[in-house]
Amino acid sequence: MLRHPISFAPLTKILYSEHNRKRQCFEFNRDKDSSMEKVAFGPRRLGHVNLYVSDLEASLSFYERHCGLARVRMETAIGAGFLSNGNTHHDLGLIEISRGQDRHGRDGHVQIQSTRGRHPGLNHLGWEMENQAALVAAYERMRAAGMAPHALYDHIISHAVYVSDPDGNVHEFYADSMKNWESVFNLDHDDLVTSRWDPLSSERSTTSNYNPTPSLRRPAPSEMPTRHVTGASLATRRYDEMMRFMQEVAGFRLLAETASPARSAVFGGTTGRPDLRLTEVGTGQQTGFRMFSLMVDPAGFSRHLAEAPVPATARRIVHDDREAVVLADPDGFLVELYASRDDAFLEPLALAHAS
Structure with a gap:
């Protein structure tokens, strides 16, 4: 294994406060009214990452063997598997790439079109909301601003509004609909999970169904002592538009920003965790999803x-x-x-240091 001590560029503007339908990408016009500023989903934290992969079993095995995650649910009919360490119903979702056929949800609707997920890449980032009332209220603000969602889904364990950013990355804003997610997300079940959902006819519950103090799975001595997913990195050539989306539509808090060597920003939800890094890249450089982070137990990491x-x-x-x-x-x-030196959540590595 290679060992690379590095130094990080200092953040020049620290703002830490407290701890289908057709894909629609939002085009921002600064001359428009400010209704967009009122959308602000305002999630708590990054809940999961969901990826399209070329070989589902190979990817599941990799994350089990090297990353200390355990598979908790399969959806064989759509080529999907989910992994967690007990933090939530899943820290990581994996879906095998499309093979030229539509994939259907539990109510018969086309959940994944044959034209989506044809190559490995990001399916979506999942952002946990406080409760369903907050989710539906944000959806209503979105409708009032004249924006259409990418999708609206009932996943049994949660309800979700999917939104595309200016680069086409999909963000799932979801509210857990039950506390006992293990009754649905377990390896005894392999049935379909997803159907369509109408937020406007749904109960606006103010109950928070996430577990603030989950019981994490105790890994075997040979496994990486992983706790949960804590961050993701996106690269963009549309930095200003993406910044506006992240703050005004997603409703993330800007925690830190730097202008050198490239413009980069770190965002978080209402918990104050640094969950997302956005980095500006030049022509010819890869854009979109680049990396995600898993926090591990410092005691067993080394x-x-x-x-x-x-x-x-x-x-x-x-x-x-x-x-x-x-x-x-x-x-x-x-x-x-x-593993954090002081056991704190840390922002994802700068892309230059991770590549």
Whole structure:
């Protein structure tokens, strides 16, 4: 394994306060009225990452073996699997790429068109809302601003509004609809989960169904001591438009911003966690989803790296605030496994340091 001590560019503007339908990408015009500013979904935190992968079983096995996650649910009919460590119903969702056929939900609707997910890439980032009342209220503000959702779904365990950003990345804003998600997300079930949902005819419950103190799965001694997903990185050439979307539509809090060596911003939800890094890239550089982060237990991290086999391509990173290893999964997606020096949530690595 390679070891690469690095130094991070300082953040120049620190703002930390407290801890289908056709794809529609929002085009922002600064001369329009300010109704967009009133949408602001305002989620709590990043709940999960969902990826299209070329080989479902190979990717599931990789994340189990090297990342300490356990599969908790399968949907064989649509080629999907879900992994978690007990933090929530899933930290990571994986869907095998389309093979030229539509995939249908439990009510018979076309859930995934044959033209979507043809290549490995981001399906969506899942953002946990406080409750269903907050989700429906944000959806109503979205309608009032003249915006159409990418999709509206009932997943049994949650209800969700899907929204595309200016680059076409899909963001799922969801509210858990039950506290006992294990009754649905378990390996005894393999039936379809998703149907269409009408927010306006739904109960506007103010009950918060997420678990603020979940019981995490205790990994075996040979497994990475992973806690949960804590961050994702997106690269863009439309930095100003994406900044406006993240703050005015998604309703994220801007926690930090830097202008050098490239413009970059860190966003978080209402919990104050640094959940998303947005980085400006130049012509010819890859845009879109680049990496996600998993927080691990510091006590067992160094021991695991010393004793357990990891891919030869893994990159070891040591810095004042963290010790980390960056892996590439079977499709080349980067995943950062990090242990914080003071056991705090940390923003995703800058792309220049992770690549």
